[in-house]
Amino acid sequence: METTAAYHLLRTHLQARVPLSDADFADFQQYLRPMLLSKRQHLLQAGEPCTHLAFVTQGCLRSYSLNAQGQEHTLQFAPEDWWVSDMYSLLTQQPSNLHIDALEDSQVLLLAQADMETIYVRFPVFERYFRLLMQSRFVALQERVNAALSQTAGEKYQHFLRQYPGIVQRVPQHVIASYLGLTPESLSRVRRQL
Amino acid sequence: METTAAYHLLRTHLQARVPLSDADFADFQQYLRPMLLSKRQHLLQAGEPCTHLAFVTQGCLRSYSLNAQGQEHTLQFAPEDWWVSDMYSLLTQQPSNLHIDALEDSQVLLLAQADMETIYVRFPVFERYFRLLMQSRFVALQERVNAALSQTAGEKYQHFLRQYPGIVQRVPQHVIASYLGLTPESLSRVRRQL
DNA sequence: CGCGACGTTGATTTGCCTCAACGATTGTGG
DNA sequence: CCACAATCGTTGAGGCAAATCAACGTCGCG
Numbered sequence: 001m002e003t004t005a006a007y008h009l010l011r012t013h014l015q016a017r018v019p020l021s022d023a024d025f026a027d028f029q030q031y032l033r034p035m036l037l038s039k040r041q042h043l044l045q046a047g048e049p050c051t052h053l054a055f056v057t058q059g060c061l062r063s064y065s066l067n068a069q070g071q072e073h074t075l076q077f078a079p080e081d082w083w084v085s086d087m088y089s090l091l092t093q094q095p096s097n098l099h100i101d102a103l104e105d106s107q108v109l110l111l112a113q114a115d116m117e118t119i120y121v122r123f124p125v126f127e128r129y130f131r132l133l134m135q136s137r138f139v140a141l142q143e144r145v146n147a148a149l150s151q152t153a154g155e156k157y158q159h160f161l162r163q164y165p166g167i168v169q170r171v172p173q174h175v176i177a178s179y180l181g182l183t184p185e186s187l188s189r190v191r192r193q194l
Numbered sequence: 195m196e197t198t199a200a201y202h203l204l205r206t207h208l209q210a211r212v213p214l215s216d217a218d219f220a221d222f223q224q225y226l227r228p229m230l231l232s233k234r235q236h237l238l239q240a241g242e243p244c245t246h247l248a249f250v251t252q253g254c255l256r257s258y259s260l261n262a263q264g265q266e267h268t269l270q271f272a273p274e275d276w277w278v279s280d281m282y283s284l285l286t287q288q289p290s291n292l293h294i295d296a297l298e299d300s301q302v303l304l305l306a307q308a309d310m311e312t313i314y315v316r317f318p319v320f321e322r323y324f325r326l327l328m329q330s331r332f333v334a335l336q337e338r339v340n341a342a343l344s345q346t347a348g349e350k351y352q353h354f355l356r357q358y359p360g361i362v363q364r365v366p367q368h369v370i371a372s373y374l375g376l377t378p379e380s381l382s383r384v385r386r387q388l
Numbered sequence: 389c390g391c392g393a394c395g396t397t398g399a400t401t402t403g404c405c406t407c408a409a410c411g412a413t414t415g416t417g418g
Numbered sequence: 419c420c421a422c423a424a425t426c427g428t429t430g431a432g433g434c435a436a437a438t439c440a441a442c443g444t445c446g447c448g
Contacts, residue, residue, distance in 0.1 A: 067344050073343040091329060146269060153436070172395090185395090185436090185438085185439095189396085264423095369428065377405060380404055383404090388428080
């Protein structure tokens with residue numbers, strides 16, 4: 001995907017949610033830096049501070065934690081039209097606890113945290129856009145917590161299929177297991193019974 | 195607590211986070227409605243649409259879901275200086291899936307969702323305030339998801355003690371169990387081993 | 389072709405749940 | 419002010435869902 005199409009995708013995304021003139025977007029565009037990622041390439045490693053927000057324009061990324069036993073726990077999938085970053089590290093400037101890498105060859109547009117204050121002042125509509133984004137992310141995460149507390153392995157998987165149709169087609173099954181908090185073996189057994 | 199002190203608490207809370215003149219707050223104040231809640235009194239019942247945000251000025255509330263088997267799953271504790279509501283219902287105008295009630299005799303300041311648009315326009319700094327609020331809530335929830343995926347019962351409890359010191363003193367143990375996704379019996383056994 | 393990544397299946401273990409009983413504390417109405 | 423009920427936390431016995439450990443077949447890629 002050439003860069004023009006990537007910018008276009010973000011512009012369309014934003015204009016569907018907040019009022020933003022083409023002129024303002026053209027102006028905003030200078031803060032974006034396109035980047036290509038190969039499958040398995042990392043955008044962020046745990047230990048590094050997270051300095052950018054990434055808007056995915058092609059492919060699919062994920063964020064995950066890695067505990068002392070080497071177990072992965074996937075926190076978020078980010079296909080096209082999604083933002084991904086480590087908000088904790090981004091906001092606190094502390095070293096990140098998360099990894100972010102590409103599940104497929106991907107393209108992202110990077111927005112530096114260092115520019116965010118300027119952007120909020122220059123384009124106040126971004127303040128609103130990110131409020132709306134964080135609100136909907138909050139609702140989705142709360143729903144996920146509720147699912148984790150109240151559902152069995154099978155229910156969690158079916159809930160996942162309904163909530164993120166399409167993801168199951170493109171993501172390895174053991175990664176979905178790590179998102180649901182199951183072992184790959186358990187997920188395999190759960191699927192057999194459906 | 196008389197109403198003046200309640201308004202003062204919210205003003206201090208806001209002014210610690212965003213620039214807001216006393217004059218603007220005095221103006222903003224007209225949108226607030228104080229409300230007293232007795233222990234166990236509900237602010238919201240599942241099935242009703244959620245129409246207000248509540249800022250707790252005294253006491254402690256919680257939000258929780260109730261599944262078909264009658265099991266409670268606590269999603270949030272809201273002691274003084276916290277907001278509580280069902281964001282999903284508030285934003286979508288759909289019937290709520292959550293209950294909100296008071297764990298102690300409490301006082302809240304209510305902000306109607308119907309007024310929020312006006313407030314964002316009249317006091318743009320609220321757009322920023324709620325963006326910051328939602329960001330930090332998002333970070334906390336993601337941390338909670340990570341804990342739910344990767345920790346054992348005992349680790350979750352110790353993590354809870356560290357993250358919310360003070361809550362354990364004021365909330366019944368079986369309610370904490372429902373927050374952690376444990377049965378009261380399991381939490382009791384976990385505690386014995388510490 | 390050969391190797392690594394991936395998914396499946398089986399045998400066994402285990403962490404937490406369920407069910408049941410009980411004592412302590414709180415609070416409520418007569 | 420007391421008697422009784424409800425709430426709350428604890429403990430024990432037994433069960434179960436998912437994890438662990440191990441082996442194996444397939445696919446895709448270098």
